[in-house]
Amino acid sequence: MKENKPATIKDVALLAGVAPSTVSLVLNSSDKVRKETRDKVLDAVKKLNYVPNNFAVSLRQSHYICLGVLVPDLYNSFYLEIVKGLRDRCNETGYPIYVSETKNSLAEEERQISYLRSIKVNCFVFIGTGDDDTQLVQNLLMNPNNHVAYADKYDETGTIPHVVIDNYRSAYDAMTCLIQNGCENVYYVTQKVMSAPVQKRMDGVIDAMKQHGIYSENKIVVANDVLLGKLEAGYYAMTSILSKEVPDGVMASSDYLAIGMKRVLSERGLRIPQDVSMIGFDNIDISRYTVPSLSTVNQPREQMGRLTFSLVTDRDATYTAANNRFVLQHDFIIRESIRSQKG
Amino acid sequence: MKENKPATIKDVALLAGVAPSTVSLVLNSSDKVRKETRDKVLDAVKKLNYVPNNFAVSLRQSHYICLGVLVPDLYNSFYLEIVKGLRDRCNETGYPIYVSETKNSLAEEERQISYLRSIKVNCFVFIGTGDDDTQLVQNLLMNPNNHVAYADKYDETGTIPHVVIDNYRSAYDAMTCLIQNGCENVYYVTQKVMSAPVQKRMDGVIDAMKQHGIYSENKIVVANDVLLGKLEAGYYAMTSILSKEVPDGVMASSDYLAIGMKRVLSERGLRIPQDVSMIGFDNIDISRYTVPSLSTVNQPREQMGRLTFSLVTDRDATYTAANNRFVLQHDFIIRESIRSQKG
């Protein structure tokens, strides 16, 4: 039995011997129709393999509640975990969710937003995108039906709800830990794109170094992760450090970088943590299983996603925080890659 | 300037002093309208921040070309790379793409398909989903507008184009390599969900073992990766093997499993590859950077995605293969985790 065109509500009505509006009623609120009629309709629906045309529904209802998510990189497990939190909440509540990749490009971001608007998405979540998109966001908010929230992204105006961890503090503490465990010559390798969170981490690292009198500009190394991929970028960053000297500690702005760096140390016969202590950032799943396991800072990523969902779908602002900044707790996870040698 | 309702084509027409149909003409084919009129229209579009309502467009045009992708697990980098290939081709050609997670659940798959159909998706790509969804697919194909292709999934009927590697052969070769390099007591750890590709790999492994007279049933260990996550599942599988004996070689059906297994060996002071040779499957990005680096089988994942895109969007079957099976080349990647000791 080949169907040529998908069945419409009219076809169902015809087959069931009722009016289209009755079919609609059955499909949307089951209690306003006599059971007998209802069964006839549902029978016809099944027989015709009927699926409502969402375009017609949404056109008619003129509003459409759907989450649009913008992420720089869809292959970064850090972002993916935040998206997972969003996705789970969407599944729980029946919201459609559309995830787009922006590749750190403002033009791409604009293109994606335009598409999302064309399909009447009205809830926009920005995860970790650059700081230059504030104008885009303002544009979006011109329509009061639109809602915006950020995850892992700051809003200094205090108008847009955003979920972050204390990036400054967590990085400050991580670097301090290295120092307190005896490191005196520490390098910090950071990713290239200086989003606000990454900037704040660097500030924290530098302040910690300064406070212990071990800061100098050349201790900060910018990895070439835009061109190379994080693992390889870490590998090259560490290689360049070793071409100058062997530090007694290294910190990276992400675990991926750290794993690339670790590989070089092993190749050179340097032992972690005996020769070099090491700490990453993000706590990706593999960090616990590397040899030695990697110390790191954990961000509650899924929880960030879940909270962001609430913020962007919340029509009544039941959630509040000073300056719309929701700061979640990070954890500092000490594993084998740091030698413990207090003092 | 707050806009309350998004601008419609009428608003644009009004402001530009033309008819709605003219606006439509301008927006869709630029050459049928006088330049002067065109500019007026584009001006109005910009002023009103106008974005076409895709629901209305698609409703009117009644067909909609959009890719719907179904994946068991959105946090598995293997699938993600295939999706990346699809996504790139979509971006190149302007197709929208909607990616759904099915979690190895038939019910979830059904739910997602129903949603995709409601938004008039007509191209369906199944990546690595179970074998029990053939009925769903047949249902889909009742409508001749719908198109289906598989990636990393077999179709034995020969009706549905599918892209795979030679899973049997690649696994057979990998196991043979271990044996030829001197391993005599080898275990194979496989993931639990026995999709056809995973089954074929196991068949290949077992045949290679048998051919060299080293097969026995207890050499095959099924990891508990449904409950635990692959890393941890690998960890426990290896632990259980070591509770019986120390093999001289292990192979895993995925790199993730292998990394979990590797950790146990290191903890027990067993050296790779001196004491135990090791090989994984999938060539995830980290495998090159682990210490020691992990030997593995590479699938051309992005290419699989790109080809699958062509197959599902191709209206004229310009691509052909025997039984609709498109077999891409795998690579066998030898790294440090195998000791080389021919004979």
Place this chain on the structure above:
DNA sequence: ATGAAAGCGCTAACAT
């Protein structure tokens, strides 16, 4: 080169 008008499939207000 541009305008007028019909209709895609659905829902909701109103009528019965």
Place this chain on the structure above:
DNA sequence: ATGTTAGCGCTTTCAT
């Protein structure tokens, strides 16, 4: 409890 009907925003003949 169910049917009738108008109209969401757009494209696409068909006129002009």
